[in-house]
Structure formats: C-alpha cells, structure tokens
Amino acid sequence: MASREYNIVVLGAGGVGKSAVTVQFVQGIFLNSYDPTIEDSYRRQMDVDGRSCTLEILDTAGVEQFTAMRELYIKNGQGFLLVYSVTDRSSLQELIKLREQVCRIKDNQHVPIVLVGNKADLGHARTVSFQEAKNLAHNWGTSSFYETSARTAAHIDDVFADIVRQIQKRESAAAATTEATAPEPMTPSSSSSGSSTSHGRNLSASEKQAHGRNFSIGALSTSDRRSTKRSSDRHSELPVSKGGFEKKKKKKSAGLCVIL
C-alpha cells in the first residue's frame, strides 16, 4: 500500500533543540551545532502500527516574530511538535503563546500537538520538572508529552509516532462524521459543484483540509521567504524542492480525483 504523507511542524524557542531533534529522527545523528536561522524540510518514512507513513517535517526557526510565512506553514501543518528545553523555563512559557497561535490559525482547539521537553540528558541543569510540563499538557487536554534527548535519542521516535497517531485519529473521526451525514448519492449535475471525491461524495471541510493541502513553503513568494535562511541540502534527507511538491501534488490529485 502507498505510504501516506503527514505534514509536521516543529515549533519552539531558539536553542531548545528543534533542529537536533529533527535531525536525530531523520538521520540518526546528534548535531552539536546548527545554524539557528536555518529553516528546512526533511522527510522520513516510518512504520506506525504496521502502516507505512511518510513524515514531512518542517524544522522552523525564528518564532520570535510573527510572519506571513509562519501563518502559512501553521495553516498547512497537520500536526505540531511544541518543543521546549527542560533547562530553560522561559522556553516552556513561550509554548503557551505558540499553542494559542496554532489553535487560532487552525480555528480549532483540538489540533494534533505533542509537547516535547528536550535536553532531558542535562539532568543537573534542569529547571522544569516533568510533572509541571505534564500538567500543562493536561490543561491543553492532551497526554501527549515526552521528555526527549536529541543527544541520546531518548523518546525521539515516540514523539513522531504519537503525532502521526493523533493525525490519523482526527482523520478517522472526520471520515466517520462525513459517512454519518453523507447525503444520498448525487446526480451528475449536482456533483459538478464543490470539491468531491471520485465516488461522488462531498468532502467535509476537514477532509478538504486533509487532502487538499500543500505543505510547500515553496508556494510562498520570494518576499515572504526573505526572512529565513534555507540550508543547503547538507542535512536534508530527500530535501523538498518546489518541483518535488508539484510532482507530489499531481500524484495526489490523480488518486483522489479532486474536482475544484
């Protein structure tokens, strides 16, 4: 069976280890230093509960200012890793604002989110307790919280598997709702308006969101992209180019027969 794609965005304050976590997951190595201004996409295939999944991960930089680009990638992301460092209390506080932003932009309080406390190997320098962060996750209505170490790779795979499961769960719930409220089979004339699948049923708003997204920051104008440096492909496994996205988009629409 073809591998499903999941668009994941890694958010958090500078220096918490977003790039180190991403690169540890994708390439299995620990980065001692990485340009903090680099924002890049990575891909990795992983099996989650026996299903092959392709994770497309956007490692962000520069959350300090709100940019049009940030709004766009939040809109296009399906799941979000909110990363803080267990050695930096303010980085956890920063996530409270970030989560609010994500929920506002997605117009949904139940966006798939995993809270990630990184640098757990630095026990001696810890300033945020496990329980405290767990309580915050609980307030957000989720138990998806892990303490990770990009250095030792502890719980790194668990974080990504968790976010995939959350996205899958949301999509099955959306599909079930659509099935329950599906109208009678449509006549050819009625199926010509709106988005529909090959079997003639209207896509729900969430399905449209799930299938019709384009995760490409390549879709941005050059001026939008100015603020963030893009890395060379040195660290990216299968770096995502604009051309690559266009190819993927074509493949998706062929399979889904989406009529816009």
Ligand SMILES: Nc1nc2c(ncn2[C@@H]2O[C@H](COP(=O)(O)OP(=O)(O)O)[C@@H](O)[C@H]2O)c(=O)[nH]1
């Ligand atoms: N000890 C330790 N250091 C880490 C860990 N994750 C990242 N770092 C270090 O923290 C610094 C910032 O990491 P980076 O991934 O660039 O942070 P980003 O700005 O959030 O992308 C780098 O020097 C990393 O080597 C970790 O889990 N443990």
Ligand SMILES: [Mg+2]
């Ligand atoms: Mg980084």
